[in-house]
Amino acid sequence: MEPDVIRKSFGIVLRRPANRSGNFRGRLVAVMLSVSTISMIPVRRVFLPLPVLALLALAGPTMAQGGKNTPPPQEEIAPPPAVIVPYDDKLARLAEVLGSVHYLRTLCKAAGGDEWRNGMQQLLDSETGGEQQRREKLTAAFNRGYRAFASVYTDCTPAAIVAEERYRNEGATLATEITSRFGN
Structure with a gap:
């Protein structure tokens, strides 16, 4: 080991600076060595970023609190309650x-x-108006009916034709029932 080098580890060398006469006296000075990561063993690669991670961990909570000039949170306006018909x-x-x-x-x-x-679109326009929740509920029901048969029938079969006829009859019955009971 060189006479001025006291300790050499993790890429840092502690040296005693030489005075004019060449004697090594005085305080220790840390000198960084350029170390390539290829020559480092895996343990050293773990320990080198630890101080940086420690600083980030300490700075995180203070940064999360924000500054003094942050505006107070505004009250959120709740959507109007769904109209139940x-x-x-x-x-x-x-x-x-x-x-x-x-x-x-x-x-x-x-x-x-x-x-x-198109009939469903007219139903949505006439029944829901500006009521977004009712519109979403009816749209979800339409999509549910569409997907229910899309998962069962991929080809037009006699059973699909019978199902379509039965559903048309049920739809006509529902429409008549709704208008006769709740119509103007």
Whole structure:
């Protein structure tokens, strides 16, 4: 070991600086060595970033608190409560039937396949207005009816034609029931 080197480890060398006469006296000075990471053993690679991680861990909570000039949180405006209409359940079932019939008519390439989707759009426009929650509920029912048959029927079969006819009849019954009981 060199006479001026006291300790050499982890890429840091402690040296005693030489005075003019060449004597090594005085305080120790830390000198960084350039160490390539290839020559380091894995343990050293773990210990070198530890001081940086410790500083980040200490600085994290103070940074999370924010400065003094942060504005106070504003009160969130809650959406208006959902309007409950006495025929919502029947309307949701009608939307589900419309979704099923739309899928089956499109699958069997029957005339007027899009008329069921358009009918659902008219139902949404007339019944929900600005009530977003009711609109989402009815749209979900339509999609549920569509997907229910999409998971079962991939081809137009006689059973699909019978199911479409039954669902059309159920939809007509629901529409008549809703309008006669709750209509103006």
